[in-house]
Amino acid sequence: HFIEHGELISLSEQQLVDCSKQNSGCNGGVVQWAYEDIQGEGGIQTESSYPYEAMDRSCRFDASKVVCSVNGYKNIPYKDEVTQAQAVHDVGPVSVCIDAGHLSFQ
Numbered sequence: 001h002f003i004e005h006g007e008l009i010s011l012s013e014q015q016l017v018d019c020s021k022q023n024s025g026c027n028g029g030v031v032q033w034a035y036e037d038i039q040g041e042g043g044i045q046t047e048s049s050y051p052y053e054a055m056d057r058s059c060r061f062d063a064s065k066v067v068c069s070v071n072g073y074k075n076i077p078y079k080d081e082v083t084q085a086q087a088v089h090d091v092g093p094v095s096v097c098i099d100a101g102h103l104s105f106q
Contacts, residue, residue: 003092009067012050018059025056031095035070043069 002008016023020037023029038044043066050060076087076094087094098105 010047011068012045012047012052014052014057015045015050015059015061017052018057019061026054028100031097032073032075035073038070042066 016029016034016037017025019041020029020034022033022037041061042063045062045065046067049062049065073095074087074091076084078084084094
């Protein structure tokens with residue numbers, strides 16, 4: 001969205017928690033599946049229109065409030081920092097996943 005419109009917006013995490021049926025709500029999930037679900041729904045809402053509640057809820061997606069969509073994605077090798085840096089340069093934003101279940105996050 002920023003590359004196309006020059007505006008940073010906060011996207012709804014709660015929409016992913018509630019509506020990404022391939023994933024496990026507050027128990028986590030897979031980025032690719034979240035992207036596929038956003039594509040299937042037709043986009044994602046803002047944080048302000050679908051605020052974070054830190055709990056699993058039923059999906060309340062409103063297509064009239066979509067602010068951006070996902071056209072596709074590419075997987076980048078996670079141990080290849082040169083390719084990651086090139087992707088940031090060529091494409092823009094990248095998604096990063098961490099295993100927050102590790103003891104160091106507790």
